Amino acid sequence: MSDIDFTTARQRAELVHDEAALTAAIARVGREIDAHLGDETAVFLPVMQGGLVFAGQLATRIKAGLEFDYVHATRYRGGTLGGGLVWLRQPALLLGGRTVLLVDDILDEGTTLKGIRDFCLEQGAQRVLIAVLCEKRHGRTVPGLAADFVGVEVPDRYVFGFGMDYHEQGRNLPGIYAL
Numbered sequence: 001m002s003d004i005d006f007t008t009a010r011q012r013a014e015l016v017h018d019e020a021a022l023t024a025a026i027a028r029v030g031r032e033i034d035a036h037l038g039d040e041t042a043v044f045l046p047v048m049q050g051g052l053v054f055a056g057q058l059a060t061r062i063k064a065g066l067e068f069d070y071v072h073a074t075r076y077r078g079g080t081l082g083g084g085l086v087w088l089r090q091p092a093l094l095l096g097g098r099t100v101l102l103v104d105d106i107l108d109e110g111t112t113l114k115g116i117r118d119f120c121l122e123q124g125a126q127r128v129l130i131a132v133l134c135e136k137r138h139g140r141t142v143p144g145l146a147a148d149f150v151g152v153e154v155p156d157r158y159v160f161g162f163g164m165d166y167h168e169q170g171r172n173l174p175g176i177y178a179l
């Protein structure tokens, strides 16, 4: 994809999910998580930075007990092509025996969430649930990785907004746009 500037990208991009659709999807995901967790308290683990917006809104839709922490891992580093996963912050809470709820903006190839999920399991987490705002359906997801809770599907194009960046801009847009 060419490196057009953010203003041009925003003008050319197609709005694929508006704010109302995302708000409704997040409320539904919250209900699904509640039904799944029941009385259990989970470690709520957003993946910075993209997971920030979704996690903030999702947390208020979950009635089950949550203990907050976060991780920071990246493999795109402001670009549009993925590389190896780089850890910038591991969880502070001890995960042994806990149910962990990983929260991220997008499941694309799945390398990021697979790396983080496997780390949590290595730390002794009893189970790791995965909630994503959006999932790209393209058949290129790493084997053995699936989200438990999905807000919306997005086309197999580069998307941004609602936490997701276009060259580190556009994360604060209230909808999801596709180039």
Ligand SMILES: O=P(O)(O)OC[C@H]1O[C@H](OP(=O)(O)OP(=O)(O)O)[C@H](O)[C@@H]1O
Pocket: 047, 048, 049, 050, 051, 073, 074, 075, 076, 077, 078, 082, 104, 105, 106, 107, 108, 109, 110, 111, 112, 113, 164, 165
């Ligand atoms: O399924 P994958 O192909 O691994 O891609 C998904 C990951 O890519 C983005 O993170 P990025 O590395 O761009 O960092 P960011 O969260 O700071 O935007 C996004 O937030 C997911 O964590």
Ligand SMILES: Nc1nc2[nH]cnc2c(=O)[nH]1
Pocket: 076, 106, 108, 109, 157, 158, 159, 160, 164, 165, 166
């Ligand atoms: N912003 C953004 N980050 C991603 N990480 C993996 N796929 C994508 C994408 O389409 N957009």
